[in-house]
Amino acid sequence: MIKPVRGTRDLLPPDTDLWNRVEAKVRAIFARYNFHEIRTPIFEDTSLFSRSVGEETDIVSKEMFTWEDKARGQSEKAQSLSLRPEGTAGIVRAYIEHRLGDAGTLQKLYLIGPMFRRERPQKGRYRQFYQIDAEIIGPPTAGSESPARDAEVLEMLATLLDEVGLRDWKLQLNSVGCAVDRARYNKALREALQPVVHQMCADCQRRAETNPLRVLDCKVPEDQPIIDRLPKISQYLDEPCREHFAAVRAMLDEVGIPYSINERMVRGLDYYTRTTFEFTHGGLGAQSAVLGGGRYDGLSELLEGPKAPAIGFAIGEDRLILALQSQGEQARENLQAFVAPLGSGMNRHALKLARELRRAGISADLGDENFRLKKSFELAEKAGAKYIVIIGENEVAADQFAVKDLASGEQVQIPRANLAAHLRK
Ligand code: HAM
Numbered sequence: 001m002i003k004p005v006r007g008t009r010d011l012l013p014p015d016t017d018l019w020n021r022v023e024a025k026v027r028a029i030f031a032r033y034n035f036h037e038i039r040t041p042i043f044e045d046t047s048l049f050s051r052s053v054g055e056e057t058d059i060v061s062k063e064m065f066t067w068e069d070k071a072r073g074q075s076e077k078a079q080s081l082s083l084r085p086e087g088t089a090g091i092v093r094a095y096i097e098h099r100l101g102d103a104g105t106l107q108k109l110y111l112i113g114p115m116f117r118r119e120r121p122q123k124g125r126y127r128q129f130y131q132i133d134a135e136i137i138g139p140p141t142a143g144s145e146s147p148a149r150d151a152e153v154l155e156m157l158a159t160l161l162d163e164v165g166l167r168d169w170k171l172q173l174n175s176v177g178c179a180v181d182r183a184r185y186n187k188a189l190r191e192a193l194q195p196v197v198h199q200m201c202a203d204c205q206r207r208a209e210t211n212p213l214r215v216l217d218c219k220v221p222e223d224q225p226i227i228d229r230l231p232k233i234s235q236y237l238d239e240p241c242r243e244h245f246a247a248v249r250a251m252l253d254e255v256g257i258p259y260s261i262n263e264r265m266v267r268g269l270d271y272y273t274r275t276t277f278e279f280t281h282g283g284l285g286a287q288s289a290v291l292g293g294g295r296y297d298g299l300s301e302l303l304e305g306p307k308a309p310a311i312g313f314a315i316g317e318d319r320l321i322l323a324l325q326s327q328g329e330q331a332r333e334n335l336q337a338f339v340a341p342l343g344s345g346m347n348r349h350a351l352k353l354a355r356e357l358r359r360a361g362i363s364a365d366l367g368d369e370n371f372r373l374k375k376s377f378e379l380a381e382k383a384g385a386k387y388i389v390i391i392g393e394n395e396v397a398a399d400q401f402a403v404k405d406l407a408s409g410e411q412v413q414i415p416r417a418n419l420a421a422h423l424r425k
Contacts, residue, residue: 007119007127014331018321021333022164023112026132026315029160033152035108035134040090042114046080052089052299054270056211059085063117083116086269087133087314088296089303095137096305106138106149112317124287124319132320135312137300144309147244150275150295151251153311157279157291158257160315166323169290170280171259173252175245176213176266177237178273179298185236186212192230200226216266232263241274248275271296275311283326284319291315333363337423338380340367342392349396353389353416360420364389381406387423 004010011019030036050060065083084090091109094100100107111133119125136153138144154171161169176182189212193200197208200215200223207214216227237245252259259277267276276294284290293313300308325331337357341350346369357364365383367376373390380388390402401419404411414422 005127007121009126009128015321017333018324018329018331019317022317022320022324023132025164026112026160029156029163030110030134033108033156035110038091038094038109038111039113040087040094040111041084042116043081043083044090044093046082048089048093048303049082049085051302052092052269052271053086054211056207056214057268057270058217059117059268063119065116065118085117086115087111087113087131088135088269088271088299088312091133091135091312092137092296092299092303092305092308092310095308096300096303100137101139101300101306101308104139104142106136106142106144108134108136110134115314122287124284124316124322126318130317131314132317133312133314135310137308137310137312140307140309145297147247147251147275149311150248151255153293153313154248154252154259154277155255155257157313161279161290164320164324165327165329166281166290166320167327168282171257172262172265172278172280173249173259174233174262174265174276175237175241175274176233176272176276176294177241181233181236181238181241182213182273185231185233188231188236189213189215196226211270213266216264217268227264233266234263244274267292267294271299271302273297277313281319281323281326283323287319289316290319290323332384335365335383335385336362337364337387337389338367338376338383338385339364339389339391340371340373340376340380341369342373342376342390344369346391346393346396350391353391353401353419356416357420357423362420362423389419389423 046066049064053059055061064085067081069079069081071078091111095107113130114128115131116128118127121127136144136149143149177185190208193208193212193215197205201218201220204215204218204223218227265276265278272294274295274297278289278292280288281290291313293311295311297309299310300306339350339354341347350366354364354366365385367379377388385406388404388406395401400413400415402411403414403422
């Protein structure tokens, strides 16, 4: 028997009802904040990710699904391709490709879809997982650099998590500064690491040389006390970055969104500048980040595009669903009616009645004329129906139907014309 590939999984009903409910709510919220959907390819040129996310990150150095795509015919060249490990790089590539900045306004884009990382699978961590990603990107003249955009994004996220019903989320905030600050901070880290790095794990020893900031991502328990004593990024922010961060926090305070500062949170991708953030939830265990994001003011230029400061985030949809389920969120959408034909020749009448109900917006499922009444009741209950509607010869003749409320047991006769209204109650 062929098994699913490690780290992939099938999403089945009734869980998919919850996935769809969350996505419908999220799309409605995005529309209220004037975000519009973008769909980018699932695979791209490998160098898009290695340049954007960074060669030294875990994502690029260990986790990408990459293959050499052979040339077909003389007009094509062999090319290294990768499944997208995240959405931001592809969105910025599309922004440059289609000159979306030429409009002179902010682009507010969202993307929902699968991402791929070859991580060690565990609860909340898969090799194919889903992100709900949103980005605000545009020329500086459109206000893309303003701390007001950071605050708008964070306020939207707080509203989004509240409205999908997630309780007790926590927001952690940091600023990783601009390129100049980062260079100074990296230098300070390198110096501080020099006398201690030989006690650290092999990854940290390499990163201390190539990209010391990435040492802060280390999860090895023995390295943590050393990392805790390293210099803090806040000491290396220049005045404009300090002011930008202060303005973001002041706006969050104004609208009453609680947060805590976590100076070790540098995020596992190299493109970030200034504000970075994560929202966590206690119901998730070790993989507690429901979502992460931040500002990336230099990415467009790094990819040879125009200056286009930006901020965005990606929700781990698998984790959001797990967190909702950990609070007892019910998956199944309730079926309103189970139409039970009783006796031979009744299937066609039942189909006609179900058609009327479904066209009136009632969710209805159908039994079969060969089923005994007892079996129809069992099926209606298994389907979680609110009502069973019985349709036999007498009902067809009288054009009214026996309707039983399966929770209360109450049974009434309802004329065809009033049936949809009754079931909707
Ligand atoms: P990220 O922190 O790498 O950021 O991923 C965002 C979220 O995706 C995580 O917080 C987590 O919920 C989920 N996630 C990541 N890896 C896995 C996995 N293996 N299994 C399940 N869920 C996972 C980014 O991807 C950035 N592109 C976010 C961003 C957008 N920053 C600016 N704009």
